Amino acid sequence: MRMSTRARYGVRAMLDLAMNGEKSPVSVRDIARRQGVSARYLEHLLLALKKKGLVASRAGVRGGFLLARRPAAVRIRQIVEALEGSLAPVACLAESRICRRAPGCAARRLWLRVQAQIVRTLDRITLADLARMQAEEAGRHRHL
Helix, strand or coil: CCCCHHHHHHHHHHHHHHHHCCCCCECHHHHHHHHCCCHHHHHHHHHHHHHCCCEEEECCCCCEEEECCCHHHCEHHHHHHHHHCCCCCCHHHHCHHHCCCCCCCHHHHHHHHHHHHHHHHHHHCEHHHHHHHHHHHHHHHHCC
């Protein structure tokens, strides 16, 4: 299973806000520059995250985006689901009625286990945890 650029760039944008937007809003242009992502695409993602209550925005010269909650209160699962929708690796998990084989299907049980592991992993990690990991990585690379 692959996460789309929506999830990957959205998590990076949220991480950027957690690390750089604690005191004031951060412009889309600044996040895009640091993350190497199109500002137009990033703005689209941030607006989707805003609709889900994960980020807030401020207009004006010193405007931009900021986290709507403390980083410790944002689970990575929330970000990914806000941008990707269901975390089901196969369609029949999200909508069992689409497959007449769903009841009694061993393969479906396998995919349920895969989905449970993905959900569990993304639910265990908060944005604060990810920011700590990023700081550790930055410290490691400085010493190389």
